[in-house]
Amino acid sequence: MISVEGVTKVFGRNTAVDNATFSVERPGMIGIIGRSGAGKSTFLRMMNRLTDATEGRLLFEGRDVLALKGAEKRAWQSQCAMIFQQFNLVPRMDVVSNVLHGLLNRRGTMATMFNLWPAADINRAIDILDRLGIAEQAPKRAEALSGGQQQRVAIARALMQDPKVILADEPIASLDPMNAQVVMDALRRIHDEDGRTVIANLHTLDTARRYCDRVIGMRGGRIVFDGTPDLLTTAA
Ligand code: ADP
Numbered sequence: 001m002i003s004v005e006g007v008t009k010v011f012g013r014n015t016a017v018d019n020a021t022f023s024v025e026r027p028g029m030i031g032i033i034g035r036s037g038a039g040k041s042t043f044l045r046m047m048n049r050l051t052d053a054t055e056g057r058l059l060f061e062g063r064d065v066l067a068l069k070g071a072e073k074r075a076w077q078s079q080c081a082m083i084f085q086q087f088n089l090v091p092r093m094d095v096v097s098n099v100l101h102g103l104l105n106r107r108g109t110m111a112t113m114f115n116l117w118p119a120a121d122i123n124r125a126i127d128i129l130d131r132l133g134i135a136e137q138a139p140k141r142a143e144a145l146s147g148g149q150q151q152r153v154a155i156a157r158a159l160m161q162d163p164k165v166i167l168a169d170e171p172i173a174s175l176d177p178m179n180a181q182v183v184m185d186a187l188r189r190i191h192d193e194d195g196r197t198v199i200a201n202l203h204t205l206d207t208a209r210r211y212c213d214r215v216i217g218m219r220g221g222r223i224v225f226d227g228t229p230d231l232l233t234t235a236a
């Protein structure tokens, strides 16, 4: 499904990701762990093409993702939607409009500028919010919500794109333990029930152990561990 082959990202004299190779053969719930600066975030951003790899290949279902341009590149970015530590919502905009922004690539900027969305899109946005337990927040401004609710809005925005893969860059690092649990449970459910692959940068081994069936360990830009969490116990 996904094959990352010898991907490297160099910033000036600093190698953020160093010759990383891994593949996803079937849908999984995958955690990436490692210290701050290990290259986790750069790795995810390269997969999504938010940043371009210096070297290496990235194949998705046999297609060369790093060669995609324009509309095809944007289509890839919808297939592999990203969520972020700081949620990246539009704070003053209502929740449902934030979720609809997930369709920006598909519906174009006019829909966004004039907030004109087909009823079917709006209904779908509400359904997704409902599934995440926050439908009643739909008319509120994003900034009025708690962190855990805001991250669920970001997940809803990602789901609007019906992605095969969700890349989560430190999705719970800004949240208190209770909200962190709600968000991780939501990601786990999206994997279990929809069969989507989730790849999440996580700060702690505990979270990876609890939620993931596969753990990638990064250190100094390299992948130094790749296996089930129980193996990590013996390796670490
Ligand atoms: P992690 O997510 O594991 O904390 P990052 O991927 O953010 O690690 O960073 C890996 C390395 O790349 C760090 O040394 C960081 O300083 C460097 N780095 C990340 N982004 C940039 C950038 N835009 N410009 C220069 N260096 C960067």
Ligand code: ADP
Pocket (backbone or CB within 6 Å): 033, 034, 035, 203, 204, 205, 216, 217, 218, 219, 224, 225, 232, 235, 236
């Ligand atoms: P310390 O040096 O503080 O004892 P480690 O070097 O064991 O810590 O681990 C540092 C980080 O690397 C941990 O926070 C964990 O997320 C991650 N880690 C732990 N074990 C492994 C491993 N076997 N492979 C890759 N990363 C690991």
